[in-house]
Amino acid sequence: MKKIFVFPVAFVLFAAIAISPAPAQEKPLTLIYESVYPKGHMRFLVVEEMLDRIEAHSKGRIKVDRHYGEPVSQKEALNALTRGAIDLLVAYPTYYDGKIAIGDWIQLPANFRSWQDCWDLAVNGRVAEIMDQIYLKNARVKYLTSTPVAPYNFQVAKRAKKVRTFEDFKGMKIRSAGGSASIAIKALGASPVMTIGGEYYQAMQKGVVDAGLMTTYSLKQYRLWEVADQVVDPPLVGYSVGFLWMSLKSWEKLSGDLQDMILKTTRSKDLWEKWTQAYEKDQDGPIIAEAKKMGVEFYVLPAREAEKMYQATNSVWDWYVEECEKQGTGAEAREVRKLIQERFKRKNP
Structure with a gap:
């Protein structure tokens, strides 16, 4: 009798397992991303590819909901990231230096001579570690990476004297975005004039x-x-970058393998190399050629x-350290200054 009883029970269990529904596919985690810049901005296309790769490498576990200039204002974006109202943010850290000034090196004179130097220190090196420590502590956001933008040089108006030596900067009225740029312009013996980008043409x-x-x-x-006929190099600001952060609340929701994948993806040297070459050759190259045709020296x-x-x-740089103090x-600002x-x-030629 025992043998007769065991067989039907085993059969019933097997049948139950066979007809039970398959486990539902894991619902993807949707991350809300905000860029404070317009969609398609030529210097933040690299971030779009980073996000594409994150989605692909997550194998369906992460979806990025992308926004540009919203859902929060540029001014409030870092606070929104801290609260977890958004999950990812790309912006210049200088927008928020009233709260955290450690990232202001991105627009300081003589910061880097090349994108490779910037990547070595600010993406894959000690400067990146310091950025991560400070933003985690003071804003509860994870510093993922720096994103390549461009050097900053001088454009001289057609109606102004041309620059041939350092002394020629003295007495000039030079457009500035404010902050460290204004301090640098004063140090040249010139007068900074605050204008936003859209006012630059008319001001010149x-x-x-x-x-x-x-x-x-x-x-x-x-x-x-149309209004300038000289560009002066080498750049005063050797290489400027944006920062990509993630809310700590969002970061802590991720499994270890997804965290590792995101860091590896956003800090990929091949992405930096690909996009800096695109910026310099495919974008700046034709712009320089066209400008020369229009008489720009x-x-x-x-x-x-x-x-x-x-x-x-x-x-x-003294100002930078004082602001951070x-x-x-x-102490961290002094270390960043020393490293850079x-x-x-x-690298001095």
Whole structure:
């Protein structure tokens, strides 16, 4: 009798397992991403590819809901990220330096001579570690990476005297976005004039400014080649970048393998190399060629004159450390300064 009973029970169990429904597929985690810049901005296309790769490498576990200039304002975006109202944010850290100034090195004079130097320290090195520590502690956001943008050089108005030496900057009225840029311009013996990007063309056309500190792509973006006839290199700001952060609340929801994948993806050197080459060759290259056709001179200061420019603006780094000291991060700022300036000097041609 026992043998007869066991067989039907085993059969029933097997049948129950066979007809039970398959486990439901795991619902993807949707991350709300905000860029404070317009959709399609030429210098943040690299972030779009980062997000594409994150979705692909997650194998359906992560979906990124992308927004541009919303759902929160640029001013409130970092606070929104801290609260977890959004999950991912890309922006210049200088927008939030009243709260956290440690990232202001992105627009300081003589920061990097190349994108490779920037990647080595700020994406894959000690500067990246410091950024992560400070933003985690003071804003409860995870620093994922820096994203390549561009160097900042000078554009000189047609109606202004041309720059040939360091001394020629003295007395000029130079467009500035404020903050460290204004301090650097003062250190050159010039007068900073605050204008937003959209006002730059008119300010140069009307003589409100004699020159401006901006990127090469602004020649096309703001049609500056119509009112400027000189670009002065080497760049005062060697390489500027954006920051990509994730809310700590969102970060802690992720499994360890997804965290590792996101860091590996966003800090990929091949993405930096691909997009910096695209920016320099496919975007800036044609812009420079077109500007030359329109009569814009691309002038490079002699090495001795460039060194005078960098020496004169070195005091901006003192300002950076002082601002960070007010926020309790002076020691970290001094280390960032040492790391970046040592690399810059080591690469001195």
